[in-house]
Amino acid sequence: MVIEFQDIHKHYGASVANRGISFRVEPGRIHGILGENGAGKSTLMKILSGYTVKTSGRILFDGRPVEYGTPAAALDLGIGMLYQEPLDFLPLTVLENFMLGQASGFLQSRAYYERKLEEWCRQLGFQLNPGLPVGKLTLGERQQLELLRFLTLGVDVLILDEPTTGISPVQKEVLFEALKRLASQGKTLLIVSHKLEDVEALCDRVTVLCDGAVAGNLDAPFDTEQVLGMMFGTPPAPPPRCTASLGSTVLSFEEVSATGGRAGLTRGSASFRRGEVVGLAGLEGSGQGPFLRLAAGLEEPLGGLIRLGERVMNGLDPLEFRRSGVTFLPTARLEEGLVPGLTLSEHFALAFHDRTFVIPWNEVTSWTEKRIDRFRIRGRADSPVESLSGGNQQRILLSLVPEAPIVLLLEQPTRGLDLESARWFWQQLQGLCANGTTILFSSAELDEILRVSHRVLVFYNGSIVLNVKTDETDFNQLGRAIAGKV
Amino acid sequence: MREKSETLKGIAVELCMSLGVVLAFTTAVLLLAKAPPLQGYRYLLEGSLGSWTKIAQVLTVWVPLTLCACGLQYTFRIGLWNIGVEGQVFMGAMGATAALRWGVGSEFPLLWLVLSALAGALSGGVWALLAGLLKSKGGVNEIFGGLGLNFVAQSISLWLIFGPWKRPGIASMSGTEPFPPELWLPSLEGWRVSPHALLFTVAVILGTGRLLQSTRIGLALKAVGGNVRAAPLFGLHAGRWMLLAMVLGGGLAGLAGTFQVTGVYHRLIPSISSQYGYLALLVVMLANYRLLWIPFIAFFFAALNVGSIQLPMMLQVDSSLSGVIQGALVLATLLVHGWREKAAERRDAETARRAGGERHA
Incomplete structure (x- = not known):
């Protein structure tokens, strides 16, 4: 699905989070949304996922303007968003969480969904124990589960908010492999991040936001200096190490x-x-x-x-x-x-x-x-x-x-x-x-x-x-x- | 956006809507009971505010109700549900009675009245502390602990009335032997309410407000109530603050019990608390946990209680009608408030969209 943002504005009272954002996201590609804290990336993604309502502007799916205002409505249109903190139910098991929202009817065949979960896991290279309570999983595993849940609900567009925050390097690798596979299957992926290395490793194209507006669009391979320049004006130097002498x-x-x-x-x-x-x-x-x-x-x-x-x-x-x-x-x-x-x-x-x-x-x-x-x-x-x-x-x-x-x-x-x-x-x-x-x-x-x-x-x-x-x-x-x- | 429903106009609108719902509901109940509704309301009004004597009666109910409600401010602030107020009122009444029994025949009745208040506050506070310790040491939720202790307290009072403290000769539901008038809290000529108790209650309201607003106690209670896990990072001992809140709340409930003994019944009776502990919970909820509203709502509830006393005689309607009104009022208020919040949210989203549309058209 092609997503087009046209002049999106979002005001929270007097403060402006998005001021006239326009760009296009192609299907089958991984599109990065870069920007520092407060640049307006989360707001824009919340609008796309139906979590908040835009103040003005248009969103087009495959050229058709769409209007919706709830996450459920967004999901019906095929859009799912993974938040930094997954929205799952900690006391329930992996399988129960997986079944939530997709199992209908009074009698739910656990065996059926267990097979389904296993199959998805194998496809994407995830390892999840269906019987474990979600509260015992790492953040990375909860993220994998949430991802699977969205895929079984049939989403076309997946938004990931800072997906590599708080997960291990191994989990990151698994996640990136899975995301690339999904993109090759024609899904549209939007990654919100401020980590250059992740974006460089993963994305085909990035849109850099700065102070609520689009600072520029770039295609891979990315020039780090150029990206930093768009994000901050001038690239920051890494912080120096403290040189005090050590005591007792x-x-x-x-x-x-x-x-x-x-x-x-x-x-x-x-x-x-x-x-x-x-x-x-x-x-x-x-x-x-x-x-x-x-x-x-x-x-x-x-x-x-x-x-x-x-x-x-x-x-x-x-x-x-x-x-x-x-x-x-x-x-x-x-x-x-x-x-x-x-x-x-x-x-x-x-x-x-x-x-x-x-x-x-x-x-x-x-x-x-x-x-x-x-x-x-x-x-x-x-x-x-x-x-x-x-x-x-x-x-x-x-x-x-x-x-x-x-x-x-x-x-x-x-x-x-x-x-x-x-x-x-x-x-x-x-x-x-x-x-x-x-x-x-x-x-x-x-x-x-x-x-x-x-x-x-x-x-x-x-x-x-x-x-x-x-x-x-x-x-x-x-x-x-x-x-x-x- | 949240402030919207807090404006005076918003409050007035909510109040009118809630009262409308309650009025409709109560009228329906009265009609079902085959009583003329208008008459019923008239008797309620006349029975509570019809004369100075009636108003004085309302104030005697207002004092314990307000004291309990002020005490609940401390526990609600720290996030505890002190359901045990009822039992704390009982314990306060028993503590006060115990002290006064010592003072019978003493040359300094005033001293014994003061001591009885201290004993009452202490008993209520200790009883609340027990519920707090059950929670912090035993992992018993304060709601269950408090409820259990309520029954225990009530049973102890019955045991005392029919056992060790029974009237000479015969134990009776009418309570212990009345104290001599010099051990009664003095009241003005023709008034049944003690001006001392009234003044004291007003002082408690002001003191509670000051304590919660501008002292470290108020801030610490709010902080622990807001996030227990962050408490140690701010140097707060969450468990100790919870116990302090319980003791303060229990102490005030104990004083309410004391007042019932020294100012109203002049003895210990089986239903000494008149369920003011539970009623105070409703008062606080209706006040939306705000101290400012508590005296007014407590007065309204007290008026309903007093006004409904004569309903059985006049209309053959049970006096529990006041309970129906009070309960319906709390439910209706919560309902209307929640409903308006939702409506306001929807409206905000709508106006934001429209304003934005105009700006960028």
Whole structure:
């Protein structure tokens, strides 16, 4: 199906997300939509998938103008969208999720759908256990399931929103193979991304959006400089590594075991020095999550010792960790890090005005405004946090970090951020590191880890399989370790 | 977009629609009961607001209802459903009675009245704390815990009335031996309501507002209620704040029970709470969890309760008609509110589309 956007506008109140977007998407090809955070790509895709209604403009399918306003109506027209967070039912099994929406009638033959699921999996090279609850799957597997569900519903056009965010390199490869196969079968694929490497590896054509408008269309092979130029004006330089000299040991794990996540942690030992930046690499769910939560005191170890300086921290509650200078920024910002419903001011009052009983709201507001300025947050003191974009929520989290934390733990800190935002984020972190803060962060991007950290820990199936200085390793060694080959 | 339904006009429209639904429903019920509806409404009105004595009666109901509803503000703010208010009122009444029994014949009745209030608040608070601990330590949902404790509290009160605290000679449903008048909360000449209780309740409303609006307690309750998982990152001990909210809510419910003993019945009776605990839940829901509305809605509910008392005599209609109206009102309000929200969303989408169309035509 040929999709044509003609002069699409979308206003949210006074703010404009799309201002006159026009371009054409051909069938049988993988079309990338590139742009930094807030460029308007998600909005445009939400319009196409019926999730929101455009303010003006026309959408044409095969030359015919179409009007619809719900995801169900879009699905009837053959359009399905995979969101970053799959819209599935966690307590149900893979098979039950698969059957939802397509099985009709009172008696549903599970065997029939199990065969059907198996067949699709084989066709696309996916491996899904039909009996497993979806809550136990990795993000990548949930994405595969969602993809299959849409295909069985007979969609012609598939929209994928940042499909490689939060999935492992292996899953990414499987996904890319599947997408290429689907394109060759004549499906129209739209990939929303701000990751150049993904787009370069996958797309036949890209449309670059900048500030709500089309900055240009390019065909493969892409010229990286040109694409970056369209996205940002000038290409950003990668963030430099922090060069502070390392001090004494501030945090150590001795043979620590714990449950949590998919793999838990098995007899993990490592120590971290003052001013050190350490990247935690590994497939999602290999033990990095529990490791960070153990270090933050949010989970309790089953065995082993966790020390902050000389002090054994086992069994102490998270508030004691926090008082001792440990700060944790989770990746699920709205679920774990911020409080939906509270304004920015209220967050700052919570974090920084814990000594006074009556809150000095005037003081808090002016303090909040200063922080908004300093951390370049796009929002007002009285905006509820959930009304801000993901990138801005991440900035709020960073702005809530106490003045000079001893240990800063970050879970996938740049997930979902565009290059410019990620670069800015790391500049801030390196300012902290220069003042002696030890930074531990997990990331799915090996590039990022190699660029900014002094040392890398590689997790595989709950164990730390590699602990190496960044200067003494390379992409290949890390890649092998991530896959369990040391 | 959400603010739209919060404007004065929006609220007025919703109120009128809800009242219309309730009026239609209640009229239907009255017709089914073969009672003349207009007469019924007249008796309701006259029976509650017809004279100063009636209004004073309404206020005696208003005090415990408002106290319970204010207490529920704390627990709702942190996301807990404190169904156990009813039992906390019972415990408060028992705590107050226990204190007053000590004070019979004392030379300082005022001291004992103050002590009874403290004992009442403490008993209600401890009873709520129990529900909170059941949740935090035992993993028992506070709704089930509270409901269970309600029955326990009621049973204890019956046991006390028919056992250790029974009237000399004979145990009776009419309750324990009345206290001597010097242990009654003083009321004005000809009024049955105590000005102290009224003033105290007003102070509680103002204090609750201030506490929730501008102190760390209010902010912490809101934060934990908004996202339990983020609480430790802000240095908040979620479990402890939940217990504090329960204790505050239970304490106020306990004071409501105290007032029932010292200000209204002057003894412990089996139905000392008059179900004000459950009614307060309806008040808070109808107020959409907003403190500002609570005193007014509580007054309206109290008026319905008092007004319906004479219905059986005048019209041979059961006095539970007030319950029918109260329940229907809450349901109708929730319904109208939800319906209008949906309509507003649709309208917003439509105007946005049209405005955009004109701009780019």
